[in-house]
Amino acid sequence: MKVKVISILEDNYMYLVIEEDTKRAIAVxxxxxxxxxxxxxxxxxSLTAVLTTHHHCSSEVQGENDPLEKSSAASMVKNNKSLPFSLPRLQFGSINVRCLFTPCHTSGHMxxxxxxxxxxxAPAVFTGDTLFVAGCGKFFEGTAEQMHRNLTEVLGSLPKDTKVFCGHEYTIKNLKFALKVEPGNEKVKQMLSWARARDDDDKPTVPSTLSEEFEYNPFLRLSEESVQTFTGKRDPIEVLRVLRKEKDNFKKPKERAAAPHALLALEWGLLRP
Known part of the structure; x- marks a missing residue:
């Protein structure tokens, strides 16, 4: 099984899961x-199925699957808040898919x-905007209780060697926040250095693995003393709630503003921007 990572828009990912013997593919x-x-x-x-994790509000991706529905006979598996917590296994050739209901970022997220x-x-999990490398999605249509279940009971119970393919390239800013939460976590420091090097080479930071995420992702480290100390809470759901609020308000360091004399030189045409 091969997973092709495709960078799109500003920081989104879409994927192709390829059955190499038959050249059949599933799009995510x-x-x-x-x-x-x-x-x-x-x-x-040849496209055999399309898996959609959640709806998008952006006009850039509204009706994103319409051309595929018109030009392909592929099965469409879409996010749906009426679906049960988890669905029976789907199969496309030798590729197996287990659909996991993970409401919170959106009410129908899968x-x-x-x-x-x-x-x-190793198996793969496509997490959309629920779990990111070193982060988790915002609680747009759900609660901390729901996200806690998603991260611990649903995703956290998968095999630890599972490769994590998320919906966005947010890794560097997620790791900067993780370093604020756990400034003494050497794994966070190593991962941030690695992610910056990947960014310099214009390469993606996906996939990670679940075992790696438990080492540096604060949203999966709710029982760690360092994370609880940062939040001032002990109950895992309250720790998660505070972490998400802190992350929502977290700002990257601002770039240093140009000196006044440099701005004047630009205005007078003595320097090029």
């Missing part, structure tokens, strides 16, 4: 369908746990 969150169709044609892949029969590769 294809917010830019024409780009996906180009890749399918170029690589000789995550998808994916693995291939008779394959030694």
């Amino acid at each position: 969150d294809p917010a830019v369908p024409h780009r996906l169709l180009e890749i399918l044609r170029r690589e000789g892949l 995550c998808y746990f994916v693995w291939e029969d008779d394959c030694a590769d």
